[in-house]
Amino acid sequence: MKSLEDLKKLRDEAKRNMNMRHIKGGIRIQVGMGTCGIAAGAGLALKRLMDEIEENNLKNIFVTQVGCMGECAFEPIVEVIEENGSHSIYCQVSERMVDEIVEEHLMGGRPIEKYLLSARKR
Amino acid sequence: MLENIHILICGGTECLGSKSKDIRFEFDRHLEKYGLLGEAKTVMTGCFGLCESGPVIVVYPDEVFYSHVQVGDVEEIVSEHILNGRPVERLRFKEPIDYKKIKNYSELKFYSKQKRIALRNCGSINPLDILEYIGRDGYLALGKVLTEMTPLEVIETMKASGLRGRGGGGFPTGLKWEFASKSIDDQKYVICNADEGDPGAFMDRAILEGDPHSVLEAMAICGYAIGSNQGYIYIRAEYPVAVERLRIAINQAKEYDLLGKNIFNSGFDFEIELRLGAGAFVCGEETALIASIEGERGMPRNKPPFPAVRGLWDHPTNVNNVETLANVPVVFLKGAKWFKSIGTAKSSGTKVFALGGKIQNTGLLEVPMGTTLREVIFDIGGGIPNKRKFKAVQTGGPSGGCITEESLDTPIDFDNLVQLGSMMGSGGMIVMDEDNCMVDVARFYLDFTVEESCGKCTPCREGTKRMLDILDRICEGKGTMDDLRILEKLGNMIKDTSLCGLGQTAPNPVLSTLKHFRSEYLAHVMDKVCPAGVCSNLTTFTVTDRCIGCTKCLKNCPVGAITGKVKEKHLINPDLCIRCGACKVSCPVNAITSKPVDWEGEQNV
Numbered sequence: 031m032k033s034l035e036d037l038k039k040l041r042d043e044a045k046r047n048m049n050m051r052h053i054k055g056g057i058r059i060q061v062g063m064g065t066c067g068i069a070a071g072a073g074l075a076l077k078r079l080m081d082e083i084e085e086n087n088l089k090n091i092f093v094t095q096v097g098c099m100g101e102c103a104f105e106p107i108v109e110v111i112e113e114n115g116s117h118s119i120y121c122q123v124s125e126r127m128v129d130e131i132v133e134e135h136l137m138g139g140r141p142i143e144k145y146l147l148s149a150r151k152r
Numbered sequence: 153m154l155e156n157i158h159i160l161i162c163g164g165t166e167c168l169g170s171k172s173k174d175i176r177f178e179f180d181r182h183l184e185k186y187g188l189l190g191e192a193k194t195v196m197t198g199c200f201g202l203c204e205s206g207p208v209i210v211v212y213p214d215e216v217f218y219s220h221v222q223v224g225d226v227e228e229i230v231s232e233h234i235l236n237g238r239p240v241e242r243l244r245f246k247e248p249i250d251y252k253k254i255k256n257y258s259e260l261k262f263y264s265k266q267k268r269i270a271l272r273n274c275g276s277i278n279p280l281d282i283l284e285y286i287g288r289d290g291y292l293a294l295g296k297v298l299t300e301m302t303p304l305e306v307i308e309t310m311k312a313s314g315l316r317g318r319g320g321g322g323f324p325t326g327l328k329w330e331f332a333s334k335s336i337d338d339q340k341y342v343i344c345n346a347d348e349g350d351p352g353a354f355m356d357r358a359i360l361e362g363d364p365h366s367v368l369e370a371m372a373i374c375g376y377a378i379g380s381n382q383g384y385i386y387i388r389a390e391y392p393v394a395v396e397r398l399r400i401a402i403n404q405a406k407e408y409d410l411l412g413k414n415i416f417n418s419g420f421d422f423e424i425e426l427r428l429g430a431g432a433f434v435c436g437e438e439t440a441l442i443a444s445i446e447g448e449r450g451m452p453r454n455k456p457p458f459p460a461v462r463g464l465w466d467h468p469t470n471v472n473n474v475e476t477l478a479n480v481p482v483v484f485l486k487g488a489k490w491f492k493s494i495g496t497a498k499s500s501g502t503k504v505f506a507l508g509g510k511i512q513n514t515g516l517l518e519v520p521m522g523t524t525l526r527e528v529i530f531d532i533g534g535g536i537p538n539k540r541k542f543k544a545v546q547t548g549g550p551s552g553g554c555i556t557e558e559s560l561d562t563p564i565d566f567d568n569l570v571q572l573g574s575m576m577g578s579g580g581m582i583v584m585d586e587d588n589c590m591v592d593v594a595r596f597y598l599d600f601t602v603e604e605s606c607g608k609c610t611p612c613r614e615g616t617k618r619m620l621d622i623l624d625r626i627c628e629g630k631g632t633m634d635d636l637r638i639l640e641k642l643g644n645m646i647k648d649t650s651l652c653g654l655g656q657t658a659p660n661p662v663l664s665t666l667k668h669f670r671s672e673y674l675a676h677v678m679d680k681v682c683p684a685g686v687c688s689n690l691t692t693f694t695v696t697d698r699c700i701g702c703t704k705c706l707k708n709c710p711v712g713a714i715t716g717k718v719k720e721k722h723l724i725n726p727d728l729c730i731r732c733g734a735c736k737v738s739c740p741v742n743a744i745t746s747k748p749v750d751w752e753g754e755q756n757v
Contacts, residue, residue, distance in 0.1 A: 031409045032417045034295040037286065044287030048277075062275060064361045065354075065393050094284075097362015099275025100516035102354075107275075115195035151513070151534075 055113055056090045057136065062107040064098030071124070072106035078125045079108070082132040091136065104147055110135060119147040157192035157234060158212040167206040171223060172196075175207055178223050182230040192234050205245060217245035217264070265532050267494065268518045269502045270318075270355075270478040274362030279397050282404040285365040291410050293484035294369045297376060298418040306377040307333060312488035314500035315480070319345055319436070319473030320551070320577045320653070322499070322566035325480075328470060331460035332378040335468035340380035342371050343464065343471045345441060346387035346394070349433035350549030351600060353580035355504040356474035358516055360387070360394035363478065364401035370472075370480035372411065372422045378470050383424040386441050388431040398426060433550075433604035437652045438463075438471040440606065451606045452652035475504055475579075495521030499565035507533045509582035510540065519564075526560040529583055539742065540585035544668065548577025550597040550604075551657030553664030554590065573664045575657065587736070589686035590669040591676055595623040597661040605654065612655030615646040619662060627687040631677040640666060675748070685746025688731040695722050698743035705735035705744060 031037055048058070061067070061076045076095065083091055101107060104121035108131065111117050118141045120131060127145055135141050143149055161167075161176045179194045205219035209229070216239045218229065225243055232238050268274075277284040285291070297306055311326030332340060344367055348356040360367065371383040387395055402424055405411040413421045427445050434440045435450040442464050444450035463469025479501060483491045492500045499521040505528060508514055512534030519528060525545060529535065536542050544554040553574035555562075562568050566576050584593060598620045607613045619642055622635045643659030643666075650656045666673060675681050682690035695705075701719040713729040716722030724735070724744075736744045 031291070031295070031415065034292075034299055034416065037291060037295050037416075040283070041286050041289060041292065044283040048284055048287045060276065060278075063393075064274075064358055065391070066358075068393065094278040095280065096276060097274045097279050098358040098516060099362075100271065100358075100518075101513065102516065103512075103514040109275075 056092065057113070058111040059091060059093045060096045060109040060111065061093065062097070062099055062105055062109075063095035064102075064105075066098050066102040067105040067107065070105035070122075074125055075106045075108060075123045075128050078128040079132070082128060083136070086132065086137065088132075088136060101147065104151065107147070110141070116141075120145045121147040121150055157188075159192055159194045159234070160210040160212065161194055161196055162206060162208040167208060170207045172207040174223050175209070175221060175226060178226040179230065182227050183234070186230055186235055188230070188234055208245070211239075218243045219245040265519060265523065265527055266517055267502050267520050269482050269491075269494075270359060270475050270504055271516065271518045272363075272482065273366065274358055274516075277363065279362055279364055280400055282365060282401065282408060282410075285363070289485055290365055290481075291369050293481040294372050294410065295416050297373050297484055298416040298420055303333060303377045303379065306373065306484075309483065309488045310377070310480075313483045313491040314488075314495075314498075315476065315483060315491065316499060316501075316566060317473055318475035318479070318503065318576075318579070320548070320575065322576060325472065325476055328460065328472070329374060329377050331458065332380075332468050332470040335461050337468050339382070339465075339467045340378055341464045341467055341469040342375045342378070342380050342383040343438075343441065343445070343469055344371055344383065344385040344477055345436065345438065345471050345473050346385055346391075347429050347431075347436045347441060348388070348391075348474070348578060349431070349436045349604070350551075350578045350580045352508045352546075352549055352582050353506045353578040355506055355516055355579055357391050357394055359474050359478050359504075360391070361397055364394075364398050365405065366478045366481055367398075367474055368401060368405055368411065368424055370477035371424060372415065373480055373484065374470060374472065374477070375422045376420055378468075380470070381421045381423065383422065384427050384445055384464070385424060386427045386429055386435070386445055389428040390431045395426065395428065402426075432606070433600075434606045434652070434654050437654060440652070441471065442469060449606075451608045452654075454651065473578075496563060496565045498567060503564065503576065503579055505579045505581050507581050507583065509546075510536050510585040510588070511583040512537050521565045522563040524561050524563055525555060528564070528581070529560070533583070536583065536585045540587060543584045543586050543588060544590065544665075546574075546582040546584065546593070546597075546661065547580070548575040548657075548660075549580045549582075550600045551575060551653065551660055552577045552580075553660045554584075554593070554668055556668045573667065574660070587684055587686070587733075589682050589684035590665040590672050591623065591626055591682070592684075592686045594662045594665045595620065595627060598623060598658070601654065601658040605658070609649075609651040609655060611646045611649040612651070612658060615642055615650075616655070616658050618642060619646075619659065623662070626673065626676050627682075627689070629676070629680045629687075629689045633677060636666065636673055636677065679748060681746075681748050683747045685731070685733055685736060691731045691746045692726055693724050693729060693731065693733070693735060693744055693746050695724060696743050696745055697721065698741050700741055700743070702740060704738045704740060708734045708738040710734060 061072055063072050106123045108120045108123045161172050176194050183189050183192055207221050209218040209221050229240055232240050273288055307329050315325045316322040346356055429435050432450050435444050437452045438459055440450045440452040459469040495501050502518050502520050504518045506516055517532050544556050546554050555572050555574055559572050569576050602616045602620050605612045622639055625631050643663045646659050647656055675683050680690055685691045699721040706714045711728055711730055713725045714722050
């Protein structure tokens with residue numbers, strides 16, 4: 031990095047990519063892969079998610095791993111961020127739930143309310 | 153992204169039903185009208201869970217909740233709040249008295265009471281991709297510092313921010329940097345203390361796993377300020393995920409020339425290397441940590457000379473904790489004044505706490521200094537599970553003390569916690585309920601410090617061991633009143649005479665429980681009873697008249713010591729009972745107790 035301008039240019043480009051604004055209907059999926067998440071089985075959920083996305087040939091979905099968001103008791107956490115800025119935070123996600131999320135939410139466009147953090151956390 | 157105003161409009165089914173779509177359209181129209189489109193944007197979100205108060209609108213970053221918003225209210229919000237920064241009080245969400253009416257009460261509190269500075273990126277960026285960090289204004293602070301500020305200005309900014317060390321002691325970071333910068337030497341070092349040893353604290357790990365670049369950036373800023381070009385991160389090998397992500401982060405930063413030679417064409421070089429520790433608690437003490445990096449046995453030495461004068465390989469060294477460093481870039485991005493405005497007068501900024509123990513929502517949270525313990529435990533943490541009663545919270549891990557119910561409304565900051573006989577420590581918070589025996593808790597922490605004492609100085613090596621012996625005796629029912637007196641005397645002596653922080657704080661759990669829960673100690677010593685039913689030698693479980701005869705305890709007893717019929721009061725045979733407590737846990741009406749009949753210890757003598 032040679033100047034502040036270079037950095038800012040890089041930042042703006044990165045920001046655009048992260049917001050998924052560059053693809054129509056793009057979805058960013060964040061899987062919590064801190065130690066807490068991994069211990070709760072986030073690795074399995076992540077793998078299943080990738081497999082399912084590939085198997086169903088879904089496009090414009092960007093899956094990434096992130097650190098701990100603080101809700102360690104509710105790991106594994108999978109956060110689906112859609113182009114319109116809506117966040118759906120799924121918690122205690124099992125492989126079976128991944129299948130449902132892919133089918134209902136990613137393919138059908140209907141978030142599964144009962145699996146959301148807001149519904150499970152009372 | 154940080155500067156933008158976000159207007160979140162609930163797009164849940166209920167709110168859509170009350171025209172939240174029209175409200176969004178109206179917002180967009182007025183934002184355009186007032187020329188605010190670059191400043192603010194509207195976002196439709198999922199259900200907030202406050203459906204009865206819908207349509208709900210939240211304005212970030214102020215975190216202002218509006219409820220029952222009508223299309224006609226939109227212009228007022230835009231012109232007053234967005235343009236002039238004055239929230240429209242009339243429409244603000246008021247907490248109803250009946251909390252049950254809110255579907256996700258805990259979650260609302262969870263979001264609204266937190267302020268994430270150190271954890272700003274944790275859980276929302278990919279730690280393996282430097283571009284995502286850069287996309288969140290990463291390395292911008294370093295760029296600004298290197299191209300626009302002198303080292304002296306950097307230190308002045310840090311001092312003005314009022315940031316204090318988050319590792320435990322709470323020493324002002326700016327001052328620490330100043331001391332190191334004033335030492336004259338060709339070679340100086342920056343060390344990041346990532347030896348998180350406090351059982352029950354995991355915020356450093358979360359930061360390193362979730363946002364490693366923020367620590368690297370801060371270390372480079374510190375290096376520039378004090379005149380160092382070499383940094384070390386001392387991290388325990390027990391954190392393999394964090395180690396791996398740090399390695400990747402360092403390599404990526406080098407690829408982008410954000411570490412290495414001539415960063416930002418400023419002539420400033422900075423390298424960072426990892427040093428793995430074996431996980432000794434004492435190595436969190438800075439002089440022991442430095443000894444460990446040098447390849448010596450991890451043992452503390454006398455201070456002064458402080459590391460800022462003579463540290464790693466006898467060169468001036470600045471040691472900062474992970475969480476402290478994670479705050480640094482934000483101080484430079486948003487300004488010292490902004491940082492100073494958060495928190496209390498003497499403790500600015502936020503603190504990350506790791507909530508554990510008997511708490512509904514185990515996890516990490518970050519709140520402004522000055523938040524009360526009650527808010528942290530009951531509002532954000534969701535309170536105690538299984539309808540049990542709150543008893544105490546242990547802050548600061550094995551070096552801290554217990555805080556009881558009556559002190560729950562104290563605003564948390566460094567000085568207040570010390571006044572309560574505890575300390576901030578790294579920010580671990582273990583919540584205890586009525587089923588925890590405080591003597592046993594004290595014994596647990598002391599057992600830890602006995603194991604972790606390095607053995608260099610006698611008070612810590614021998615004294616803590618003797619204290620543990622006494623506690624063991626008390627838990628077995630062989631304690632005497634003399635033991636309590638000796639415990640206190642020995643504890644204070646160890647505090648006064650130990651070499652390093654480990655020994656100086658090791659008696660804290662015992663001394664604070666002795667002070668706040670003396671009645672429990674007395675019950676163990678005089679009545680030979682453990683009121684909480686933990687110390688098995690001193691426990692007799694009995695069934696009270698509250699029993700509804702559901703037979704759950706009977707089915708759960710592993711040794712068949714319980715007899716009784718459906719809808720009749722059950723009976724425990726003390727000769728068969730092994731004091732495992734399975735019956736107490738399974739009882740739906742809390743009818744099984746280990747407390748003596750006339751126990752009044754809850755009043756905390």
